[in-house]
Amino acid sequence: MSTTTLRLPPDLRDRVSKLAEESGKTSHSFMLEAIAERVANEELRRGFFNDGNARLANMLDAGIGIEWTEMREYLRGRAAGTDAVPPKVKRWRD
Template sequence: MSTTTIRIEDDLKARVAAAAERAGKTAHAFILDAIAQTVEQVELDEQFHRVADERWAKVLATGKTVPWDDAKAYLEARARGERPRKPVARKLGR
């Protein structure tokens, strides 16, 4: 395990210490958790954008997409606990 030194303003250091105490952790553990959560969020964001880019490329390549009204009706039915058929992608503009 390596050591990294960070410089933080006194006000932020005090806020970290207070938050860590409220969370029942040491400031060190609190900071490590915050770093880990931030890294995980960045990785999830990257994955989300990669999937979105792939799906957009597919829409552009095929010209097919699911109309909003169909997608909305599907999601509303799922939210009610129903098991509707997935909407079918169609050419844009039709």
């Protein structure tokens, strides 16, 4: 494992120390977990962004898609727990 030095402002260092102690962890392990969680969240966010861009490119290329108003109603129904019927894909460009 490589070593990296983090220069923390005193107030942040104190907050980390306090939370780590209350969690029964060392400051080091607390910070490692925090960094790992942030990295995982950022990777997930970028994955969603890349998937969205790929789907948009595919939609523009194929000229088909789902009307947003229909999709919104479908999603509202799903969130409400009803048996929402998925909207149909439509050609919007020849």
